[in-house]
Amino acid sequence: MNPQVSYKPSEEVDFVIVGSGAAGGVLAKELSTNGFKVVVLEQGRYIEPTEFGHDEIAVNLEHALTNNAHNSPQTFRATPQDKPIQQLSAIYGRCxxxxxxxxxxxxWRFHEIDFIERSRRGAVPGTAFDDWPITYVDLEPYYTKVDWEVGVSGLAGASPFDPPRTKPYPLPPLPVKSSGVIFEQAAWKLGWHPFPAPMAILSRPYRGRAACIHCGRCLGFGCEVGAKSSSLAAMVPVAQATGRCEIRTESYAFRVKTNRHARATGVAYFDRDRRRHFQKARAVILSCNGAETPRLLLLSKSKQFPDGLANSSGIVGKHLMTNGFTGVTAVFEHPLNDYTSAAVSRVVHDFYEIDPKLGFYGGGGMDARFGRTPIGFAVGTPPEVPSWGKQYKKWLAESFAYSMSISCHTTSLPVETNGFTLDPDLKDAWGLPALCMTHQHHPDDVKMMKYLQDRALELLAASPAKQVYAQPIRNQTHAVHLLGTCRMGNDPKRSVINADHRTHDVPNLFLCDGSSFVTSGRGQPTMTIEALAFRAADRITAAAKRGEV
Ligand SMILES: Cc1cc2nc3c(=O)[nH]c(=O)nc-3n(C[C@H](O)[C@H](O)[C@H](O)COP(=O)(O)OP(=O)(O)OC[C@H]3O[C@@H](n4cnc5c(N)ncnc54)[C@H](O)[C@@H]3O)c2cc1C
Incomplete structure (x- = not known):
């Protein structure tokens, strides 16, 4: 770990931030750079880049970087009427x-439409579909800040559907892969507009960090050369270098405490030896993600806040949006060797907004990729392929180096019953109520997934693919995009935070992460999470300078 300042928990710092991920890393960097004393409580470890390896078993099966069912078990049910089953459903980085x-x-940036879709399209029955209290114009300077501060590779103006931008990308796109070339040629035949994928991976050395070495281990793995523009590589070192930010690792927050004036006084947490501490702070920011932020608010209930902290609206944990995800795998006559380099190199946004005449709400984007590891590929055979014996071995030999996928990323609607609650029976390794995830796609979300998958099949029909396997479309029982569970809005009855990320109920408590979303976008939410965090840091700094925090 880099050298850093160390505060005593009894010392009142300006901000305690819970979580050092996409949003927490940006906030820590911005607020400490702006002169504030900051403690970040992070439940996971600090992993030195040199520790990152390519061990699939450690990463995919033993959860070396992600939450695990041993410490933090969860339950899942499709609807509130179902009996929850024990299963790890919300997957997120725990380091x-x-x-x-x-x-x-x-x-991907959100487009203008993502912020104002409710006004444009009208209500969708059975959902809390709404406009954001901010627009693309409000967020554009912060998207640009993300591009330049964390390091994003891409080609400005390459997609006719892109929203306006004030600056080009700081780095050129990563090289096109075989899958990208096939995708691009087929898309052009169909009159679509493929473009180089915007990636938070350095195509060239940038700000003292090395460029991508094309090892092919991005999806699921940490980057050993620091070319992936993670908060770990791009934000945390800058925060620590200010001499005002302490990243306190293996510190598991379990309660935000408040005083009788309904103001937050700090955060109670367990250290790595399970001793309890209380970090005092003038203001608290939760950036634990769309599953753990609502959980921490629900765990912080008190006499004053009997339904959980900042939950006078009753919607903390509700309206979970996960983005729809489906795909198609294709096998070709000649080897593509697509398992090297970054997973994705080309994208199509022609279906970002679909024709309303189709009769359902939705939109999406698709990309050409190979996002599989050897073991992952071997255990993930399409349903049509035998999973043992001679035929299975033949499939492996003739497909691993010869295949690619098209992934389809689509909208999710905010359905009130989809979300996170505290499981009444199951406890985590610290004896605290576990997360229960409830999720069933809205019928329009399923129609949108099917629609985009059909477009992916159309694209592959225009390519020289030998065999094509479409993924079955099922209800999503696992989620990696955790969005909308403490939504932003102007009306305290229908939202948890205001446009400045301040909770409506507790004036010095802020929430900023995937939980702040009002609509889901079309997949790839992290660019927007980080843009929101840069903007929130500006708003919080201004409020603090006015003495309003
Ligand atoms: C395999 C995979 C691939 C993905 N690929 C993409 C992609 O290509 N593009 C994209 O946009 N998104 C992608 N995502 C999603 C992306 O990782 C998330 O959207 C993003 O990281 C969420 O940011 P966040 O700030 O909301 O929370 P996180 O990044 O999840 O950060 C939350 C942090 O808070 C910590 N924390 C939580 N609770 C506590 C507590 N009680 N005490 C202390 N610490 C706590 C966690 O350990 C974590 O470090 C992917 C996710 C997965 C799993």
């Missing part, structure tokens, strides 16, 4: 840097 350490690094 310094959070989900940005192991994510694939697709980095």
């Amino acid at each position: 310094v840097g959070g989900g940005t350490v192991h994510f694939t690094a697709n980095f």
Whole structure:
């Protein structure tokens, strides 16, 4: 770990931030750079980049970088009427840097429509579909800040559907892969507009960090050269270098405490030896993600806040949006060797907004990729392929180096019953109520997934693919995009935080992470999470300077 300041828990710092992921890392860097004393409580470890390896078993089966069922078990049910089953459903990074350490690094901006869709399209029955209290214009300077501060590779103006931007990308796109070339040629035949994928991975050395070495281990793995623009590589070192920010690792927050004036006084947490501490702070920011932020608010209930902290609206934990995800795998006659380099190199946004005449709400984007590891590929055969014996071995030999996928990323609607609650029976390793996830896609979300998958099949029909396997479309029982569970809004009855990320109920408590979303976008939410965090840091700094925190 880099050298850093160390505060005593009894010392009142300006801000305690819980979580060092996409949003927490940005906030820590911005607020400490702005002169504030900051403590970040992170439940996971600090992992030195040199520790990152390519061990699939450690990463995918033993959860070396992510939350695990041993410490933090969860339950799942499709609807509130179902009996929950024990299963790890909400998957997220559990280390310094959070989900940005192991994510694939697709980095799409939201488009203008994502913020104002409710006004444009009208209500969708059975949902809390709403406009954001901010627009793309409000967030654009912060998207640009993300591009330049964390390091994003891409080609400005390459997609006719892109929203306006004030600056080009700081780095050129990563090289096109075989899958990207096939995708691009087929898309052009169909009159679509493929473009180089914007990625939070350095195509060239940038700000003292090395460029991508094309090892092919982005999805699920940490980057050993620091080319992936994670909070760990890009934000945390800058925060620590200010001499004002302490990243306190293996510190598991379990309660935000408040005083009789309904103000937050700090955060209670367990250290790595399970001793309890209380970090005093003038203001508290929760950036634990769309599952753990609502959980911490629900765990912080008190006589004064009997339904959980900042939950006078009753919607903390509700309206979970996960983004729809489906795909198609194709096998070709010649080897593509697509398992090297970043997972994705080309994208299509022609279906970002679909024709309302189709009769359902939705939109999406698709990309060309190979996002599989050898073991992951071997255990993930399409349903049509035998999973043992001679035929299975033949499939492996003739497909691993010869295949690619098209992944389809789509909208989710905010359905009130989808979300996180505290499980009444199951406890985590510290004896605290475990998370229970309830999730069933809205029918429009399923129609949108099917629609985009059909477009992916159309694209592959225009390519020289030998065999094509479509993924079955099922209800999502696992989620990696955890969005909308403490939504932003102007009306305290229908939202948890205001446009400045301040909770409506507790004036010095702020929430900023995936939980702040009002709509889901079309997948790849992390660019927007980070833009929101840069903006929140500006708003919070201004409020603190006015003496309002
Ligand atoms: C395999 C995979 C691939 C992905 N690929 C992409 C992609 O290509 N593009 C994209 O946009 N998104 C991708 N994502 C999603 C992305 O990782 C998340 O959207 C993003 O990291 C969420 O940011 P966040 O700030 O909300 O929370 P996180 O990044 O999850 O950070 C939350 C942090 O808070 C810590 N924490 C939680 N609770 C506590 C507590 N009680 N006490 C102390 N610390 C706590 C956690 O350990 C974690 O470090 C992917 C996710 C997965 C799992």
